[in-house]
Amino acid sequence: MVFKLSSQENLLSKIATGNGHGEDSPYFDGWKAYDSDPFHPEQNPHGVIQMGLAENQLCFDLIEDWLLDNQKASICTNEGVNEFKDIANFQDYHGLPEFRNAVAKFMAKVRGNRVTFNPDNIVMSGGATGAHETLAFCLADPGDAFLVPTPYYPGFDRDLRWRTGIQLLPVVCESSNNFKITREAMEAAYERAQEANIKVKGLLINNPSNPLGTVLDRETLRSIASFINEKNIHLVCDEIYAATVFNQPNFISVSEIIEEDIDVQCNTDLVHIVYSLSKDMGFPGFRVGIIYSYNDAVVSCARKMSSFGLVSTQTQYLIAAMLSDDEFVGRFVAESRKRLAKRHRVFTWGLSRAGIKYLKRSNAGLFLWMDLRQLLKDKTFEAEMVLWRVIIEEVKLNVSPGSSFHCSEPGWFRVCFANMDDETMQVALSRIEEFMLLRNVGSMVPVKRMLRQQSLNIGGLSRRFDERIMSPCLRSPHSPMPPSPLIRATN
Numbered sequence: 344m345v346f347k348l349s350s351q352e353n354l355l356s357k358i359a360t361g362n363g364h365g366e367d368s369p370y371f372d373g374w375k376a377y378d379s380d381p382f383h384p385e386q387n388p389h390g391v392i393q394m395g396l397a398e399n400q401l402c403f404d405l406i407e408d409w410l411l412d413n414q415k416a417s418i419c420t421n422e423g424v425n426e427f428k429d430i431a432n433f434q435d436y437h438g439l440p441e442f443r444n445a446v447a448k449f450m451a452k453v454r455g456n457r458v459t460f461n462p463d464n465i466v467m468s469g470g471a472t473g474a475h476e477t478l479a480f481c482l483a484d485p486g487d488a489f490l491v492p493t494p495y496y497p498g499f500d501r502d503l504r505w506r507t508g509i510q511l512l513p514v515v516c517e518s519s520n521n522f523k524i525t526r527e528a529m530e531a532a533y534e535r536a537q538e539a540n541i542k543v544k545g546l547l548i549n550n551p552s553n554p555l556g557t558v559l560d561r562e563t564l565r566s567i568a569s570f571i572n573e574k575n576i577h578l579v580c581d582e583i584y585a586a587t588v589f590n591q592p593n594f595i596s597v598s599e600i601i602e603e604d605i606d607v608q609c610n611t612d613l614v615h616i617v618y619s620l621s622k623d624m625g626f627p628g629f630r631v632g633i634i635y636s637y638n639d640a641v642v643s644c645a646r647k648m649s650s651f652g653l654v655s656t657q658t659q660y661l662i663a664a665m666l667s668d669d670e671f672v673g674r675f676v677a678e679s680r681k682r683l684a685k686r687h688r689v690f691t692w693g694l695s696r697a698g699i700k701y702l703k704r705s706n707a708g709l710f711l712w713m714d715l716r717q718l719l720k721d722k723t724f725e726a727e728m729v730l731w732r733v734i735i736e737e738v739k740l741n742v743s744p745g746s747s748f749h750c751s752e753p754g755w756f757r758v759c760f761a762n763m764d765d766e767t768m769q770v771a772l773s774r775i776e777e778f779m780l781l782r783n784v785g786s787m788v789p790v791k792r793m794l795r796q797q798s799l800n801i802g803g804l805s806r807r808f809d810e811r812i813m814s815p816c817l818r819s820p821h822s823p824m825p826p827s828p829l830i831r832a833t834n
C-alpha cells in the first residue's frame with residue numbers, strides 16, 4: 344500500500360523548504376506565465392513573448408559552423424572518439440590545464456588585452472551562479488553581509504544568500520543620476536549596517552550591469568576600489584556581460600583598475616572576479632563559470648569547494664579547443680557585438696516610436712531598463728505590479744518589474760531583446776506600439792498607421808486591447824464593464 348503524507352513540512356529541511364530560492368517573486372512568476380502560454384508564430388501567435396530571459400541567441404550560426412569544422416573537439420564524433428576514454432575518466436578539480444589557459448586568454452581578449460589573467464587563479468564552478476555561492480561561502484559567515492548597489496540581478500538573493508546564510512544589503516542608487524554608484528550611497532549603506540550591528544564583509548558589483556545595460560566609468564571604479572580598501576572588505580565583481588558591450592564607452596574591468604591604474608591603492612587580496620560563458624558566448628546550458636581571485640588563500644579554499652559544481656570534462660575539452668582558436672574568437676566577439684548593437688538599435692527605435700523612454704546611456708548587456716513611470720496610476724510599487732500584470736496578461740510580453748531588482752523607485756522594467764529572432768522582435772514591438780496607441784500616452788505615430796496596423800490585427804491584439812481597456816488602470820471611469828478578474832485579484 345502506498346502511504347503519502349499530505350505535508351512534506353517535517354520531512355524536509357527548513358532551509359530547503361523556506362523561501363530562500365525566491366521563486367515567488369514576479370521575476371519568476373513572469374517565466375511561469377510564459378511557460379503556460381508560450382508564443383509561437385504559427386501554433387500560438389497570441390501567446391506570451393519571453394522578454395524576461397537574458398539569453399544571447401544572436402550568434403548560434405557561428406558556433407554551429409565552428410562545431411562542424413572542428414569535429415575533433417567533440418569526443419562523440421568519428422574524429423574525436425579517440426580521446427573519449429581519457430576525457431571520460433578525468434576528474435581533477437583543478438580542471439584541464441588547456442581549459443584554464445583558454446579561459447584566461449579569452450578573458451584578456453574580451454578586455455582588449457589591456458590586462459592578463461593567470462590560469463592558476465581560476466577556479467571552476469557551475470556557471471556564475473555556482474561561483475557566487477562558492478565565493479560567498481569562502482568570504483563570509485552566516486549573518487555577515489555584502490553590500491549590493493540597486494537595482495541588481497534578482498538571482499543574487501538566491502545565489503549568495505540561500506545556502507550560506509549571508510545577507511545582502513542595498514546600496515540605494517537612483518534614477519536622478521542614472522543609478523550611479525556614489526561614495527555617499529556606499530557610505531550610507533555601510534553605516535546602516537553598522538547601526539544594525541551587522542558585519543559587512545564585502546561589496547558585490549555587476550559590471551556591465553544587469554538590469555541597467557550600462558558600464559561603470561573609471562571614476563566610479565576608482566571610488567569603489569578605494570572604498571573597499573579603506574573599509575578592508577572584499578570586492579566581488581560579476582563581469583559576465585564583459586563581451587556584450589556593443590557601443591562606446593568601452594568596458595573597463597576591475598582588473599585594469601587594480602593592476603594598471605597608478606592612482607588607485609587597493610589590496611588585491613580583496614578582489615575577486617566572477618565570470619561565465621553564459622552571456623558572452625550564449626552558453627548558459629554548458630554551466631561554464633569561474634572565480635578569478637587575486638587572493639591565493641581564496642583560490643585554494645574555493646578550489647576545494649569546487650567539487651560540488653565542476654564543469655564537465657567533456658565541456659572543458661570542447662571549450663578549450665573553441666577558445667584557443669584565435670581567429671574564431673576574434674570574429675565571434677566582433678560579430679556578436681555588431682548583432683547586439685543592431686538589435687538594440689531596432690528595439691530602441693521601436694520603443695521611441697511608441698513613446699517609451701529607457702535608460703539612455705545603455706550600451707551593453709542583453710536588455711534595456713525601460714522607464715514606464717509615466718504609465719503608473721500612482722508612484723507606488725502596487726501600481727507597478729498592476730501595470731506589470733497588464734503587460735504580461737494582456738499585452739502578452741513577459742518583462743520584469745523593477746521591484747524584483749530591488750529598484751528604489753517604481754515604474755522601471757527590464758526587457759530582454761537578444762533571446763528571440765527578428766520576426767518575434769517585430770511582433771513584440773507591434774504589441775508595444777499598439778498598447779501605447781490605445782493608451783494614448785506619448786505616442787507620435789500618425790493615426791493612419793495605427794489604423795493600418797489595427798486592420799492587420801497582428802496576433803489578434805486589437806481584440807485583446809479592447810478587452811484590456813476595461814482593466815482598472817486603463818478603463819474610463821464611466822465604463823460599465825467590470826475589471827478583469829485577474830486585475831481585481833491583485834488590487
Ligand SMILES: Cc1ncc(COP(=O)(O)O)c(C=O)c1O
Nearest residue numbers: 397470471472496553619621627
Ligand atoms: C549578473 C548575473 N550574474 C550571474 C548570472 C547567472 O549566470 P550563470 O548562467 O552563468 O549561472 C546571471 C544570469 O542572468 C546574471 O545576469
